Every structure is written in structure tokens, then in C-alpha cells.
Amino acid sequence: MLKAGLSRRTFIGGSVVLGALLTNFRFAKAFVAPSLPYRRKKIANIRELRTHRPIMFNYPDENSPAILVKIGRPAIGGIGPDKDIVAFSALCTHQGCPIQYSRGRFICKCHYSMFDPAKNGQTYQGHASEWLPQIRLRLDRKGNIYAEAIEGLVWGRVINLLPK
Amino acid sequence: MALFARKDRLPIPPKDAEKKTTVCQYCNVGCGYDVYKWPVGKDGGPKPSENALGIDFRKQQVALQGQAIIENMHTVVMDKDGKQYNVLVLPSKASPINRGNYSIRGGTNAQATYAPSKPTRNRLHYPLLRVGDQFQPISWDEAIDIIARVVKGVKDRWGPDSIAMKVHDHGGSGSGFEDNWAVGKFFFVAVGTRMLSIHNRPAYNSEVWGQRERGAHELNYSYEDARLADTIVLWGANSFETASVFYTEHMLPNLQGATIGEKKKIYRRGEPAEAARMIVVDPRRTASVTVAEDVAPGRVLHLRPNLGTDYVLANAIARAIYEKGWHDEEFIKKRTDLNTFEDYKKKSLMLDVPYEEFMRRVERLTGVSKRDIEKAAEWIAKPKRGGYRRRTLIIYEKGVIWGYKNYDTIASIAQIAALTGNYGKPGTGCGRQGGHQEGYVRPHSRSRAKLVGSIYAGGPPPNIDEYVKWDLRSKVYFVSGTDPYLSTPNAQEYKKRIHERTLALTKFLSEYAAAAGEPAGSEERAKRILEGLGKTDGLFLVVINMYQIETARDAHIVLPAAGWGETPQTSINCNSRLLRIYDKFMDPPGDAKPDWWIWGRIATRMKELYEAEGNYKEAKYCSGMDWKDAAEVFEDGASEFPDNRVSKADEAKLPAECYKGVTHDLLRKLGQKGIQTPVRIDPRTGKPVGTKRRYTYKFGTPDGKWKWYGTDPWDPDPKKFYPPQITKYFEHGNEKRFPFWFTNGRTQIFWQTGYHDRYLPEKVYTIPMPYIEMNYRDAERLGIKSGDIVEVYNMEGNCVAVVYVNDSPPPGTVYGIMYRFHESLNHLTTSYTDPKTTIPWYKASRVGIRKLSGKLEHIAKYTSFLPINDFK
Ligand code: SF4
Numbered sequence A: 001m002l003k004a005g006l007s008r009r010t011f012i013g014g015s016v017v018l019g020a021l022l023t024n025f026r027f028a029k030a031f032v033a034p035s036l037p038y039r040r041k042k043i044a045n046i047r048e049l050r051t052h053r054p055i056m057f058n059y060p061d062e063n064s065p066a067i068l069v070k071i072g073r074p075a076i077g078g079i080g081p082d083k084d085i086v087a088f089s090a091l092c093t094h095q096g097c098p099i100q101y102s103r104g105r106f107i108c109k110c111h112y113s114m115f116d117p118a119k120n121g122q123t124y125q126g127h128a129s130e131w132l133p134q135i136r137l138r139l140d141r142k143g144n145i146y147a148e149a150i151e152g153l154v155w156g157r158v159i160n161l162l163p164k
Numbered sequence B: 001m002a003l004f005a006r007k008d009r010l011p012i013p014p015k016d017a018e019k020k021t022t023v024c025q026y027c028n029v030g031c032g033y034d035v036y037k038w039p040v041g042k043d044g045g046p047k048p049s050e051n052a053l054g055i056d057f058r059k060q061q062v063a064l065q066g067q068a069i070i071e072n073m074h075t076v077v078m079d080k081d082g083k084q085y086n087v088l089v090l091p092s093k094a095s096p097i098n099r100g101n102y103s104i105r106g107g108t109n110a111q112a113t114y115a116p117s118k119p120t121r122n123r124l125h126y127p128l129l130r131v132g133d134q135f136q137p138i139s140w141d142e143a144i145d146i147i148a149r150v151v152k153g154v155k156d157r158w159g160p161d162s163i164a165m166k167v168h169d170h171g172g173s174g175s176g177f178e179d180n181w182a183v184g185k186f187f188f189v190a191v192g193t194r195m196l197s198i199h200n201r202p203a204y205n206s207e208v209w210g211q212r213e214r215g216a217h218e219l220n221y222s223y224e225d226a227r228l229a230d231t232i233v234l235w236g237a238n239s240f241e242t243a244s245v246f247y248t249e250h251m252l253p254n255l256q257g258a259t260i261g262e263k264k265k266i267y268r269r270g271e272p273a274e275a276a277r278m279i280v281v282d283p284r285r286t287a288s289v290t291v292a293e294d295v296a297p298g299r300v301l302h303l304r305p306n307l308g309t310d311y312v313l314a315n316a317i318a319r320a321i322y323e324k325g326w327h328d329e330e331f332i333k334k335r336t337d338l339n340t341f342e343d344y345k346k347k348s349l350m351l352d353v354p355y356e357e358f359m360r361r362v363e364r365l366t367g368v369s370k371r372d373i374e375k376a377a378e379w380i381a382k383p384k385r386g387g388y389r390r391r392t393l394i395i396y397e398k399g400v401i402w403g404y405k406n407y408d409t410i411a412s413i414a415q416i417a418a419l420t421g422n423y424g425k426p427g428t429g430c431g432r433q434g435g436h437q438e439g440y441v442r443p444h445s446r447s448r449a450k451l452v453g454s455i456y457a458g459g460p461p462p463n464i465d466e467y468v469k470w471d472l473r474s475k476v477y478f479v480s481g482t483d484p485y486l487s488t489p490n491a492q493e494y495k496k497r498i499h500e501r502t503l504a505l506t507k508f509l510s511e512y513a514a515a516a517g518e519p520a521g522s523e524e525r526a527k528r529i530l531e532g533l534g535k536t537d538g539l540f541l542v543v544i545n546m547y548q549i550e551t552a553r554d555a556h557i558v559l560p561a562a563g564w565g566e567t568p569q570t571s572i573n574c575n576s577r578l579l580r581i582y583d584k585f586m587d588p589p590g591d592a593k594p595d596w597w598i599w600g601r602i603a604t605r606m607k608e609l610y611e612a613e614g615n616y617k618e619a620k621y622c623s624g625m626d627w628k629d630a631a632e633v634f635e636d637g638a639s640e641f642p643d644n645r646v647s648k649a650d651e652a653k654l655p656a657e658c659y660k661g662v663t664h665d666l667l668r669k670l671g672q673k674g675i676q677t678p679v680r681i682d683p684r685t686g687k688p689v690g691t692k693r694r695y696t697y698k699f700g701t702p703d704g705k706w707k708w709y710g711t712d713p714w715d716p717d718p719k720k721f722y723p724p725q726i727t728k729y730f731e732h733g734n735e736k737r738f739p740f741w742f743t744n745g746r747t748q749i750f751w752q753t754g755y756h757d758r759y760l761p762e763k764v765y766t767i768p769m770p771y772i773e774m775n776y777r778d779a780e781r782l783g784i785k786s787g788d789i790v791e792v793y794n795m796e797g798n799c800v801a802v803v804y805v806n807d808s809p810p811p812g813t814v815y816g817i818m819y820r821f822h823e824s825l826n827h828l829t830t831s832y833t834d835p836k837t838t839i840p841w842y843k844a845s846r847v848g849i850r851k852l853s854g855k856l857e858h859i860a861k862y863t864s865f866l867p868i869n870d871f872k
């Protein structure tokens, strides 16, 4: 149901409360992610994926680690036949430590924030004010999985594509 | 795909961005924040030389060392000059408290600011007057005039006690020293009523008289002590969630052994310095337990007493310490009062009852094993290798403060520390964790109404909830900076009664207007209100707040208050009594005003009215409140403190908050460093100096000695131990209808009633409605799963909640979030208050649980139900 490429507005339309919260968020719109010219990057082929076996990759550049994982339950923004393949920035949004995928969720052992990969990287416990930035994925006919854009600010940057 | 708008870049503050010092508006920890503000469109550049932070934004920052700058820390505000400004509210690396760390609450400080284009536009802009069933904006002059006339009229006719209040009492958020001083001067001096209650509670009281009356203020340690302690005890305190950064920035490193170097510098020569141990006393397996277990396996002890039995458990640990001879003989002799010690030994330690028999009774009542009690005793007090005394820091909070027998519970815990010499030395201390920050200064010396202490100090204070509910002598009720419709105990009945009484007045006014037309101005309106108060059971309700809170729905007048960042204010934090300025960096919405200004205006108007009728005596009581700015209020408040030109040892005699000699300007200079209260004026240099740690030389009693206290006797049979408000649930079939214990608490995710958080998308998704936690065993038996919707109900009230199934509450006990935005599980708490202090027992009740058929799809889909206490 939640295809990548579906516009945010259509999607949010489902949530009356938050739809109302956003309509007047004028300035936010200016920087609403993805607002930058992200490049598409191939991460893996769907045949290589095993449930709960994360694949590390870097996106949008080599200094920004990310995790691709098949979580075995349908996820918001998930792709594949089971809608359970998701990717996130692997830097904790709290103070930038690397997060680990363990038993179906992400955990950061620096100050014990936990994020739910099925729920848009929601911080369901811990200090991290910001949910984990989710990476938009695309699946092609051959089963190749591509990262297309990142929704949310990667920790340690003020702009996801580092300026020169 | 994202559930709400996310950003992938933020504007960079230019080199000349305005920088202000502030402190998080939320919890007790008081993390420091730096505010950067600059006009929209005038951004800085990514090179270190091009921005105010001196950071190279062309590079990825390093984890932990780098400055956290996240989406939520940026916003755009509009000032009265009509211009838009970027604002960054960043956790300060210069703050000794948080060192750049922050929590899920504080990280959204910027989002909580007012902006006409954001949901916070819901802030109150103008004074509102109820006419029938609507609110109409009116001018400040008219609103103030009506209130002043009504207060004066009621006071003249029925006496000062006809005016009741429930107001803010703390620091951070919207209050601090300035607002607390102003509201105190208004009620203590201008009005002179005794019908006072504060914050969430039914009365005007300290929550910890049990410790204060021993000679120690509850805020006596410093954050360093959490880094230096051999053992940290968290008693009824889920610090990971409710003092988040204090736990992760200072306690965790100690558990990990990362502070051993700091210990070696401070400890005595030859004294063993190791990674700390932690004891958590809490019926629930909270995140504070499970995080500690993950960090320090084998060095965490978790005691899970039956609800309300903590004072018995505390005395049992003390007895075990005494029995083994691990108490601090020298400290007891030198620093404590040996006469009252006899009473303590007899009543609290119950030395007349043989040890084994005593422990059998304790085990039966508390459910905690003798083995665990003795282990706790060992970890708290058994001397280290070489005979060095173990340094133990005991931190307690609402789990016991709001427990059964508030006075005895707090006293018993505080006395463990005295018994083991754990006051006044590095790595020691015993006090509350704190919920809010603090900022208490009130004109006690000039008060026209006598304020009382516990039952041992002229009290207990009257229960104002009961007074406004049932006693028709109460005519005017002020509610300011608190939302009792959510937060007062036994809230459902309270709401019902306040509604009935305020409606009686409204009806009278409507009928009057139907017959004679609307009044022509504030004087006539006030006259009718006074007439209505005489002729009906009515209550005139004034609410002062930043938002149209739940309680405001029954108000007659609602006044808009300025909030954090909109006026300069000062507060201290709880872990170190660190006084800092929370500077103004933006204008309040509409015509909202600081609380101190509002109270000052009402008093000044009353003064004019008294002068007009030649009553100069009353007029005088209402004078001296026409302050010009916050700095002046702060200095006016300082006049209440005693002469603080005293020696280091005599800090013990000063009020914990004493800031005499400090000004807003000095605090601006000190910035994040701040100054720790009580502040003394150094007799040699004449300069203000802070106090790192309290009671190193003496306690705060006339002779400087700790005063012991012997607690109440107890019965090991629960049916005889608990008060009637609970035992009624054990009789007449109630035990079957209400088979669960119910306890409540907070979450890390949002702050208090969520007055700001309800406008933040993350919070709305994560905590979509009130929730309860239920043990797997109970859930399986009842066929309940995470995400199911249940009704929780008892003889006090009901609430509908979503369920999280996990292993945090023990089987047979459910735990609920105390309140969430609009709804409140406080409906289920009983009206019990400790007869010694009038402090409620929020933490225990009995409930039945009924599963609602069907689910709320939106919640099932978007909210995470993963177990919040499982970190493996
Ligand atoms: S721990 Fe408390 S003071 Fe610190 S950022 Fe969080 S809410 Fe604010």
C-alpha cells in the first residue's frame, strides 16, 4: 500500500490529526526532506536479504553509515513482497553513536535509545528526540534495491549533502 | 513516507548571531542550553570562520564530541518588531550538568516556542471572559479590574479564607523565583488567605517534611556525587526516564567504571575506588533497572516491595545495617542527637523485637526477602577493604514521596543515610531526585496567614481540594500554572464538583443578563458576580496559564501567561542546586504577560480600590508589587532570605534556595557555570560564593545535630496495614471486582500534562492516548495483547487506555501513565492523604480491567508497542 514515490501529502492525508498539524507549517516546507538532489545508489539484491540480517552501506556519502534490513513484519515505507524491507541512517539521532539492529529493533548503547524500524524509526524509548531518518528505497524488476533519498537530518550535519 | 514533515538541512547561525544562556524548561536535571538567534535570510556559512559555533560543517561531526544540532532544535519565531528570526536551542557543551547531552523532552525546546504558523499558535493571546458558554477576549484593564473587585469584595464580606488557590511552586517552565515570589506576595500579604495549595497537590506543603524536620534539606548533594559514589540507591525513582541526562551522563559512567580516575583524586589515600553498584527499589522492572543491568551485570540489585510498604523496608535495611554493626558510630555520636536516637532504635529499628522475628514480619508485609534486604544493607554500608566507609548516594522520588505515609517513608529513607554517615562527603548524600526544577521564594516572614508544617510543626495543612469541593465558604479559586483536572488526585470527583460550583455562578449571571441585559462594564460585572456568590453555591474561577488547559473550561476569566524564553527567569536544578538565568530570547504571543506582572497588577488595582475608600491599612498590604521588570522582582524576593554573610559551616542554617547577593546581571556573566545555592557572602571577600555540597559540618537544626525520628508501628497483615481507602477494596466482593493493584508514573517521552508536547507530531504518534503496562502473565490470562484498548475502573472513577504488555509491572499489578494530554489516570487514585502532611498517596489503588471490543486502527498502525524496558 505504501509505495515509495507516493507523495507525502497523499499519505499524510490518512492522519487527520497530523494532517492538520502540518498544513500551516510554512517554513518547514522549505526544507521538507527530501529537499536535496540525492543520487540513487544500489544497495543489494532482494535475494541476498535474510530476515534479521542487516546489511551495512553508506548513504548519501561514505561518511554516513546506513542499515538495510528485512524485519519480518510489515513496515511503514517497507518494500518487497512483504513490505518489510527498510533502511535507516545508522547514526543515532541523539549524539551520533552507531546504532545496532538487534531482535527486530534498533538500539544505541551510548544512552540506550531504541527505535522501531516498522514505525518510521520511531523513538519508543530513550533520549533521542528525533526519529531515525528513514531512507527511501526502490525495488526494480530484477530485485535490485536502491536508496533514493533520506528523510530526516543525518546526525552531525546541518545539511545531508555536505557542502564543499 | 515519513509520518510527518522531516527536514534534511538547517540554516547555519552567522558569526554575529545573538547568543543567550538558558536552561531546559522541563525536568529536574536542568540541562544547560545555548540559544542562537538571527534574522531569517542572514545565515552563516559552513566554514568555522563563517558561523557562530566555529564548527566546520563541511565535515561529518564526531559522535558524542560534536555539538548536537537536530531538526527539532531549530525553529522560526516572529517578534513584536514583525520580523522573523531563526532560533537554535542547542544543548550546551559548556554546562557542567549535561555537557552537550540532552533528552527526548529537552531536544524539543525549540519546537515548544510560540509561532503563528505552528500548532503552538494555540497559546492564549488575550485575557478571556466567560459570558454564558463562551469566552470573549477583553482588555487587561477590564480583566484585572473585575478580578481585583471580586477578590476585594469577597475578602471584605466573607474574609480572606474565602479566596482559595492552587498555583505553581517550582522552577523551570513558566515559573522560577520571580513568579513564585510574586504569587506568594499576592496571597500571603495582599490577600492573607490560608487556603493555599500548590502545584499538583491538595495542600500547601513540602513533600519531604520527613527529611527536612530531621535537619537536612532534600537537595543536599551535587551531580559530582553520582560520579563519586560507591553505591547509588534509586528509591521510587525511575531516573533513566524522569531525570534522563542525570542518569546517563553521571550515573552510567560511574557504573561503567569511567569515573574511577575522578574518584582517586578525591578519595582518601589507600581507599579502594571501583565501578559503582546500584540498588533500585521499585515494584516495577523499570528501564532504570534494565539499563543498569546491561551496563553493570552483577552490580545491580532490584528490590520490589509491595505497594506502600517502603517505610517498613527502609527500616528493615537500617535494622540489618545496625545488626551487622555497619552503622557509622563516629558520625552518629558527633553529628546526631543521641536523645532522639533512642526513639529511633526503639520504634524504627524495633530493637525489642528479635531480629529473625522482625525479618519474618518484614518479609510477609513487603514481599522482599531477608536475603535481599541484607544484601542492600551490605551494598549501602559494609565498609570497604581497609575499613574505609562506603560512599552511598541515596536518591528518592515520587514512588515514595507519593507513597503511603509520606512523612514516615521519607524519614526512614533519610535516616538510613544518617545511620551510615552518608551526608556531606564526596560521593554521598540523600535527597530527592526532583520532578521539576526549583525556584521557591515566598514572603513567609511577612505572611498575614500562618503557614503550618507537618503534624509535628503546627500542621497538618488544610486540604484545599476538599475545601473548594465541599465548603461553600470558598468563593474565589485561582488556578495558575497547573492543570488539576489532570493532575490532582481523585481527579474525576474534583472536576465534577468544580464544574457544578462554577456553573452555578455562570447560570446566575446568565439569568441576570437575560432579565436586565449584560452589565455595563467591569464594575457592574463584578457587582453581579459578588451578588451571585452570595446567593448561590457558586465559585468564581480564574485560570492563569499559557494554554487553554483542561481546567480552563470551567473558568470565568482566563489570563494568558508568558512562557519560557519570553521573559527572563531564574531557577535552580535539583541535582546540584545550580542557579542560572533562563534568559528571554523572544516575545510572548499576543498580549500574554509574565505571571509576576499579572499578580502585581491585580494587587496594585486592589490597592487603588482600597485607597479610594480610605482604607489605607489594607492598601498598604497591596503595595510594593508594581515591579518594572523581572530583575526587580528577583531582587525583591532576595529580601526574604536571612543575612547570608556567614561562615562555610553555617551554610546549613541558610534556606536551600538562598540567593541573596545575586542579580540577573551577575547570572548573565556566570552563564552556564551558574552558582550553587545556598549562596553565602564570603565574610572575608564580601563576594557571593556557592555551596557545592551541604551539611559537611553541621545540619540545619538549632544545635546543628541530626534529629532522629521513630516511625509508626505497623502490622504485618496487609488487611490491617493499609488505610480504609484501600481496605474497602478487600471487602464485600470488591476484591473480585477490582482484582489488580494499580500504580502510576511518568514516561521519558513527554513532559507532565503534555501542555506543549500535545502539539508535537512525534509525541502524538508515540503516546496516542493514556496507556497501561501489564505483565505477560496477566495479559495472557485475560486474553489481552499490546495495542488492545481497555477500560480501567474502580470506585473512584475510570479511564480508557491502550495496553503495553511487558514484564515491568509484577503480575497482579498494572501501571499507568499518570496523565496524558487530555485524559487522566488520576481518576483512579483515592482521596487518601497522609494525616501528618496532607500529601496524597497517588501510587496505589485497586482496579478492574475490561477489554473493549475492537481496536483503534490508527494507533495499531502507527504506534510502537515494543517493550520499553528490554535493552538486550
Ligand atoms: S534531562 Fe530534563 S533537563 Fe535535561 S534535556 Fe531532558 S528534560 Fe531537559
Ligand code: FES
Binding pocket: A092, A093, A094, A095, A096, A097, A108, A109, A110, A111, A112, A113, A126, A127, A128
Ligand atoms: S547517542 Fe544514541 S542514545 Fe545517545
